[in-house]
Amino acid sequence: MARVTISEKYCTVNPLKMSPSIGAALAFLGVDNSMPLLHGSQGCTSFGLVLFVRHFREAIPMQTTAMSEVATVLGGFDNLEQALVNIAGRTKPALIGICTTGISEIKGDDMAGFLKLIRANHPELDGIALVDVSTPDFQGAFQDGWAAAVTRMVEELIEIPQFETRLSRRINVLPGCHITPGDIDELRDIFEAFSLDPIFLPDLSGSLDGHIPTEFTPTSLGGISVEQIRRMSSACWTVAIGEQMRGAAITLEHHTGVPYKLFGRLTGLAPCDELMGFLSEISGVPVPKKYRRQRSQLIDAMLDGHFYFGGKRVAIAAEPDLLFATSHWLHEMGCKIQVAVTTAESPVLETVPVDEVLLGDLEDLELRSVGADLIVTHSHGRQAAERLQIPFYRIGIPVFDRLGAGQQVSVGYRGTRNLIFEVGNLIMANAHEPTPETWIPKQQQSHDLVTLQ
Amino acid sequence: MSSLGSKVQQVLNEPGCATNQAKPSFDRKKGCNRMLAPGAAAGGCAFDGAKIALQPITDVVHLIHGPINCEGHSWDGRGAKSSGSSLYRTSFTTAMTEQDIIFGGEKHLYKAIKEAVRKYNPPAVFVYQTCVPAMIGDDLEAVCKAAAKKLGKPVIPVNVPGFVGSKNLGNKLAGEALLDYVIGTEEPVETTPYDINIIGEYNLSGELWQVKPLLDELGIRILACISGDATYHEVARSHRARAAMMVCSKAMINVARKMEERYAIPYFEGSFYGIGDMSDALRRIAQLLVDRGAPAELLGRTEAVIEREEASAWERIAPFKARLAGKRALLFTGGVKSWSVVAAMQEAGLTVIGTSVKKSTPDDKERIKAIMKDDAHMFDDLKPREMYKMLKEARADIMLSGGRTQFVALKAKMPWLDINQERHHAYAGYEGMVALVSEIDKALSNPIWEQIRKPAPWESSIARDEFSIHVA
Numbered sequence: 001m002a003r004v005t006i007s008e009k010y011c012t013v014n015p016l017k018m019s020p021s022i023g024a025a026l027a028f029l030g031v032d033n034s035m036p037l038l039h040g041s042q043g044c045t046s047f048g049l050v051l052f053v054r055h056f057r058e059a060i061p062m063q064t065t066a067m068s069e070v071a072t073v074l075g076g077f078d079n080l081e082q083a084l085v086n087i088a089g090r091t092k093p094a095l096i097g098i099c100t101t102g103i104s105e106i107k108g109d110d111m112a113g114f115l116k117l118i119r120a121n122h123p124e125l126d127g128i129a130l131v132d133v134s135t136p137d138f139q140g141a142f143q144d145g146w147a148a149a150v151t152r153m154v155e156e157l158i159e160i161p162q163f164e165t166r167l168s169r170r171i172n173v174l175p176g177c178h179i180t181p182g183d184i185d186e187l188r189d190i191f192e193a194f195s196l197d198p199i200f201l202p203d204l205s206g207s208l209d210g211h212i213p214t215e216f217t218p219t220s221l222g223g224i225s226v227e228q229i230r231r232m233s234s235a236c237w238t239v240a241i242g243e244q245m246r247g248a249a250i251t252l253e254h255h256t257g258v259p260y261k262l263f264g265r266l267t268g269l270a271p272c273d274e275l276m277g278f279l280s281e282i283s284g285v286p287v288p289k290k291y292r293r294q295r296s297q298l299i300d301a302m303l304d305g306h307f308y309f310g311g312k313r314v315a316i317a318a319e320p321d322l323l324f325a326t327s328h329w330l331h332e333m334g335c336k337i338q339v340a341v342t343t344a345e346s347p348v349l350e351t352v353p354v355d356e357v358l359l360g361d362l363e364d365l366e367l368r369s370v371g372a373d374l375i376v377t378h379s380h381g382r383q384a385a386e387r388l389q390i391p392f393y394r395i396g397i398p399v400f401d402r403l404g405a406g407q408q409v410s411v412g413y414r415g416t417r418n419l420i421f422e423v424g425n426l427i428m429a430n431a432h433e434p435t436p437e438t439w440i441p442k443q444q445q446s447h448d449l450v451t452l453q
Numbered sequence: 454m455s456s457l458g459s460k461v462q463q464v465l466n467e468p469g470c471a472t473n474q475a476k477p478s479f480d481r482k483k484g485c486n487r488m489l490a491p492g493a494a495a496g497g498c499a500f501d502g503a504k505i506a507l508q509p510i511t512d513v514v515h516l517i518h519g520p521i522n523c524e525g526h527s528w529d530g531r532g533a534k535s536s537g538s539s540l541y542r543t544s545f546t547t548a549m550t551e552q553d554i555i556f557g558g559e560k561h562l563y564k565a566i567k568e569a570v571r572k573y574n575p576p577a578v579f580v581y582q583t584c585v586p587a588m589i590g591d592d593l594e595a596v597c598k599a600a601a602k603k604l605g606k607p608v609i610p611v612n613v614p615g616f617v618g619s620k621n622l623g624n625k626l627a628g629e630a631l632l633d634y635v636i637g638t639e640e641p642v643e644t645t646p647y648d649i650n651i652i653g654e655y656n657l658s659g660e661l662w663q664v665k666p667l668l669d670e671l672g673i674r675i676l677a678c679i680s681g682d683a684t685y686h687e688v689a690r691s692h693r694a695r696a697a698m699m700v701c702s703k704a705m706i707n708v709a710r711k712m713e714e715r716y717a718i719p720y721f722e723g724s725f726y727g728i729g730d731m732s733d734a735l736r737r738i739a740q741l742l743v744d745r746g747a748p749a750e751l752l753g754r755t756e757a758v759i760e761r762e763e764a765s766a767w768e769r770i771a772p773f774k775a776r777l778a779g780k781r782a783l784l785f786t787g788g789v790k791s792w793s794v795v796a797a798m799q800e801a802g803l804t805v806i807g808t809s810v811k812k813s814t815p816d817d818k819e820r821i822k823a824i825m826k827d828d829a830h831m832f833d834d835l836k837p838r839e840m841y842k843m844l845k846e847a848r849a850d851i852m853l854s855g856g857r858t859q860f861v862a863l864k865a866k867m868p869w870l871d872i873n874q875e876r877h878h879a880y881a882g883y884e885g886m887v888a889l890v891s892e893i894d895k896a897l898s899n900p901i902w903e904q905i906r907k908p909a910p911w912e913s914s915i916a917r918d919e920f921s922i923h924v925a
Contacts, residue, residue, distance in 0.1 A: 011516065011565035012548040013572075019522040040522070041584050041615035042489060043498030047526040050856075054530075059860035066489035069616045072588065083492030090493060102520045102585040103616065106554060137522035138549050138585065212864055216841035380529060383542060400530075 002340070002352045007360035014362035014380060016317050017343040018397070019137035020145025021099045022048035023177055025062055026397075027149035028097030028131070030202020032223040035093040037083055039065045039076055039109065040101030044137075054400035056208045061219050063087055067103055076109045081118045088125055091218040094226045097149060098132040105136035129226050131156045141343035142397070143244045143319045146177035150201060150248040157229045158255055169197040169283075170235040172258065174249055176242025178322035178396060181209040182407035186415055187241075187266070190275070193290060194283040199228050199235075208406055233258065237282055241266060241411075242321035243348045264348060265325035266411040267419065268332050269298060275412075294413035301417040302333065305424040310334035312427060315369035317362060317377035318396050320346035326376060326395060327352050329416065330423075339368035341377075374427060391430045393423050456594075457612050464625040469710035470703055489619070495857065498615030500583050502623020505531065506704060507579055507611065507630070509655045509680040510688060512538035514575045516545040518562050518593065519583030523615070524548075532877065534659040536682050545569050549585060558591045566600040566608060576685040577607040579630075587614035607685075609634040624704035631679065631688060632711050639689035641676065646747040648676040649738055650697040650718065653705040654725070656681025660881035664725050667762065667882070671754055673738060679708060692716040696741035698723050698734060719745070725881040727797050728766050732759045766883040770801050773890050778802040780897060783843065785809045785835070785854035786872055794853075794872070794880075794889065801890040806849055807832060837861045851897055866905055868896040 025036035025048060038045045045064035052060040065079040080098070087096055100111065111132040119125060133152040135145040171191060175184060184205035191198040206222030213221050232238075233256035240249035240262040249260035261278060265271050272295070276287045312335045316327055323342050331337060331353040340354045341364050349357045358364055362377065366384035369375055375385045378396040385392035399405035409415040432438075497505075500523060508515055508531065517524040528544035535541065547565045549558050566578055578600075582593040593610045601608040611630045613623050641648075649668075654661055661681045668675060677683055677691035692712065697720035699709040709720040719741055723734040739747075739755040782803045784795065795805050807830035818831065835843075840858060843849060844865035852862040855873025862869035870892055872880065880889045 009568060010547070010561055011568045012544075012546050013569075014544050015521060015525045015528065015546060015548060017521050017548065018525045019520070021522055022526060037492065041498045042494055042496060042619075043501045043615040044522050046495075046497045046501065047522065050530065051526045053856065059864075063492050064494050065491045066494045067584075067616050068489070068618075069614070072584070072616055079491040082490070086490060086492030101522060102549075102554075103588065106585060106588050136520075136551075138520040138554055139551050141521075212866070216838050216845075216861070216864070218837065383529070383539075 002350050002354050002357045004345070004349045004357050004359070007358055007364050009360075009364075012361045012363075014366070014383070016341060016361050016365070016377065016380070018051075018142040019048075019101075020135040020140045020142060020148065021101050021137050022051070023142035023145030023147075024099040024133045024135045024149035025097065025145075026052065026177060026204075027146045027153075027202045028095065028099075029060070029062075029207055029220050030200070030204045030223045031095050031097070031153070031229070032206060032220060032225045033094040033217070034097060034220045034223070035061050035063055035087050035091055035095070036097045036099060037063045037065065037087065038099050038101055039067070039080060039083075039104040039111075041067050041072075041103060044101045044103070051398050051400075052208075055398040056210070056406050057403075058208055058210060058221075058406075061091070065104075072103055072107055075107060076104050077114050077117070080109075080114055081122075084118060084125060084130070085122060088122075088128055093128060093219045095129040095131065097153075098130065099135045099145070099149070100133070101135070102137045105134065105138075129157060141319060143177050143242075143321060144344055147244040147247055150174060150245065151251050153201065153229060154232070154248055154252045154255065157226060158232050158252070159230045160233055160256060164257070165234055166236055167197070167234045168236060169195060171196050171198045171282075172232050172235040172238040172252065173198045173200045174238060174240040174245040174252070175200055175202070176240075176244045176321045178319065178325065179241055179411065180406055180408050181205040181207075182409040183266075183411045183415065185209070186409050186412050190291070190412055191279065193288045194279045194285045196279065196283050198239075199224055199232065201229060201232065204406070210406055232256065237261060239263065239278075243324070243346055244321050265321070265328060267325045267416050268329040269295075269302070269413075269416065270332075272298070272411075272413050272416060291413060294417070298413040298417045298420075301420045305420040306334050308424045308427045309420075311336065312373040313338040313371065314374045314376060315339045315365055315372040315390075316375075317341035317365040317381065319343050320348055322396050323357070324348040324352060325410070327354065329410075329419070330376075333420065335374075338372045339365060341365045341368075373430075374423070391426050393426055457614075457617065460612070460626065460629060461617055461622065464622065464629060464707055467625070467707055467710070469706045497620040497623075499613045499617045499619065499623035499626060500581060500615040501527070502620035502625075502704075503581060503611050503613040503627035503630075504623075505620070505655070506624045506627035507680055508541055509533035509535075510579070510683050510685060511535040511541045512576055512684045513540065514543075514545050514569045514573055514578045515541060515581070516547070516565060516569055516578055517581045517583065518547045518549070518558065518565075518586050518591065519581075520549045520585050521546070523581075523583045531655075532657045533655050533681060534657075534662070536662075537684065540573060540575060543573070554585070554589060557589060558586045559596050562586075562591065562593075562596050563600055566596070567604060570604050570606060575606075577609060577635075579609045579611055581611045582614055584614045584616050587616075607634065607638070607689075621704060625707050628705045628708040632708060632715075635685070635689050636708075636712065637689070637692040637716065639686055641690040641693050644676075644693050645674055646695060646745070647671075647673045647742060647751075648694045649673060649742065650676055650691050650694040650712070650720075651678045651681075651700060652697055652709045652712075652720070653700040653703075654678055654681045658877060658879040660725065660879045660885065663879050663882040663884045664731075667735065667758060668738075671735075671739070671751065671758060673742070679705065692718070694718050695745040695747070696720065696738065698738055700724065726885070727794055728763060728800075728883060728886050729796055731882050731886075732763060735759055762883045766887055767800070769887045770797070770890050773894050774802040776802075776894055776898065777890070779804065780850045781806045781848070782893070783807050783840075783849040783852045783854075784872075785832075785840075785852065785858060794886075797886045797889065798893070801893070803893070806830060809833075809835065841865050851893060853893075866902070868899070868902060870896050 028036040049062045065083045133149045181204045203224040207220040238260035314335045337354040340357045376393045524546040597608040597610040676694045677687040699722045712718045721737045724730040844867040851868040853870045853872045
């Protein structure tokens with residue numbers, strides 16, 4: 001049982017955390033033909049937009065209500081109205097996802113009221129889904145914003161049919177924000193191998209997987225359609241991935257009666273076994289040969305890899321669900337988690353295999369990483385890793401100094417196997433060759449140095 | 454807030470800005486702060502602009518007072534390079550929480566400044582105000598003043614809540630902070646008749662270092678670059694320079710003009726982009742220094758260096774001519790940079806079929822017309838959709854632009870080169886122009902283009918024929 005403590009610093013140094021506003025914006029980007037809109041000043045949008053561009057290496061549709069000082073004092077109604085009308089006129093999206101920021105939250109803009117009035121005054125917005133979500137950037141972190149946006153989409157968009165018509169193969173999947181476009185593709189293959197028909201909310205694999213569209217489009221390039229979201233009530237099951245999605249899954253069940261099953265993680269042998277068992281049970285299809293073989297390959301990779309992982313000390317910093325998945329997997333490979341840093345509260349933190357989980361920043365990570373064999377966090381860990389000369393594996397968002405961040409796969413037997421290879425190779429590459437001094441005790445070495453001088 | 458309001462007014466009505474002075478008096482007061490259109494806006498806020506302008510000062514703590522939106526997404530994101538300290542790449546923020554909003558963030562800020570100073574012992578701390586603390590009334594100046602007194606270190610308030618305006622305004626407000634709190638607060642150990650300031654150069658990708666060797670060779674000393682690769686003390690002592698160059702972008706024109714007013718440092722506006730521009734810049738630096746009393750022989754030595762470097766650059770560009778002849782380039786960048794690179798591209802055999810003039814002055818536009826002659830297509834604002842169409846129809850062979858339009862080109866399977874601030878290559882000075890031409894050649898001649906434009910095997914043979922006619 002890990003203790004969860006909060007860093008007692010006044011000055012955050014090298015932040016790990018990102019804001020819920022852009023977490024929510026990313027969730028909206030998993031809907032086809034959508035446009036996230038941050039209700040705040042221009043910078044709120046532009047900083048997040050640049051971050052996503054660098055991570056995904058894709059154009060990112062994202063707009064701002066461009067609040068000025070005066071508008072902030074008077075209230076954001078006019079700016080929100082203008083923004084919605086402008087977006088509707090210029091890009092004709094199917095959905096506009098409106099995320100608040102510190103500015104609009106402190107001012108206390110009544111979003112529901114605003115939207116009702118704007119709808120009434122603007123028939124040109126008919127046919128465009130408008131979903132607002134409260135994401136003050138002084139509360140919670142990225143994954144909280146993502147989860148809140150999904151819950152709001154469930155609340156606002158799903159239609160409850162008068163007569164229940166369930167599609168026997170239809171499964172709703174609610175992936176957390178740590179599930180990459182590549183992960184979603186992998187999961188879709190797995191579900192389909194059981195003759196199931198999964199739809200993902202949000203589905204970044206359609207929009208930010210990196211593909212060449214045939215036409216120019218100013219909104220998201222793909223993803224789940226608003227129409228598909230409306231019909232999520234017709235699924236037999238909802239599968240939620242990551243504790244962050246529990247709220248959305250419960251809301252979905254509450255609205256539609258579709259039962260849910262939550263997987264805390266899908267990285268590692270046991271969680272994958274659990275998924276296979278579950279899918280086989282609900283589909284009535286025995287686990288396909290392909291996955292039996294993949295399981296065997298994963299076990300072989302664990303055998304080959306455990307020599308390099310065993311006893312290695314790992315420093316890890318990530319959002320709660322990603323920390324949970326990655327630290328358990330590393331622990332299961334024989335690593336010792338030397339330090340775990342995260343961004344926000346979550347029920348999973350207590351179960352992380354470490355004495356203490358710290359809500360802190362990358363300075364906290366760096367100070368506690370001395371002597372570690374591996375640092376695991378997002379790209380901003382690069383300076384710490386360089387200073388400490390420790391091998392560095394990048395996970396989460398942002399990863400801006402490596403190619404293919406959106407296609408990094410860590411779920412399923414195959415994803416776990418590849419993760420073993422990638423991280424194992426990194427550890428291997430840093431193995432120290434023995435020298436004549438290797439077995440001389442440290443004290444004597446320094447003594448020798450002194451006498452030499 | 455009222456003092457910030459008057460500061461904004463004053464900065465917007467900048468007498469040194471030719472663009473603004475050309476406007477009717479009523480518009481002049483509004484400066485370049487155009488109204489942002491909600492839902493149709495692009496670009497950063499004033500805070501963003503201030504950080505861009507000051508963050509290249511390498512050895513100080515840059516502390517952002519605000520919630521995580523302001524600093525959490527953007528730190529260590531720009532390519533300003535340092536020859537010394539790397540403290541500027543460490544991110545400091547108060548990461549305000551609900552507690553701060555309810556009880557006020559001043560004490561939190563004070564303690565954060567104290568903590569940062571204790572741990573990192575910088576020569577100074579720059580503290581940036583953002584929207585949320587401005588809304589709840591945190592008095593930035595007062596906290597900084599108290600902290601400076603208590604800690605015995607300069608603590609500089611940079612009052613730039615994002616919602617006061619655009620990035621450009623933020624650049625200027627950052628300049629005001631330097632003028633009010635930093636420049637002239639220390640004395641240099643020694644001065645020479647060859648001391649200059651370079652204002653508005655951020656050493657992105659190390660561009661200052663493409664120019665500096667030539668200045669070194671001429672014996673010209675950069676007393677301070679504001680703010681690329683600068684230390685705090687250099688900026689504080691910059692008021693003893695003999696002359697200054699304001700680098701193309703007008704971002705810090707207020708700094709150049711006020712330093713002339715206060716310390717009689719004459720300045721000129723120049724650019725390091727383009728061979729002709731680089732030579733002009735060297736000439737004018739030398740001339741200004743000689744006017745201020747440096748020995749006149751500097752002029753002759755400068756001409757000799759210019760002659761040698763120009764010849765060498767053209768010689769190195771010449772081999773590309775045959776390879777690039779007839780290739781058509783589309784240029785999308787702000788302001789002065791447009792015409793200053795066109796000349797080099799033409800010299801390399803390229804035809805510039807269009808350029809943006811969104812941020813250009815009427816003067817810039819005239820120059821573009823003169824350089825490009827009949828070919829001149831000037832776009833005030835080309836929508837991404839139109840841009841995509843132009844590229845898709847292969848009316849250009851390569852696009853040079855900023856990151857914002859990168860994917861418009863790439864998704865149209867069109868070579869693209871980053872010439873904006875986030876770029877990874879350095880294009881300043883003579884070296885830079887040779888590098889630019891070489892990068893254009895690299896982009897155009899990459900073997901991927903031919904491969905990725907071929908139809909997929911499942912596309913019909915008729916479609917395949919049409920496609921090959923189209924790209925031929």
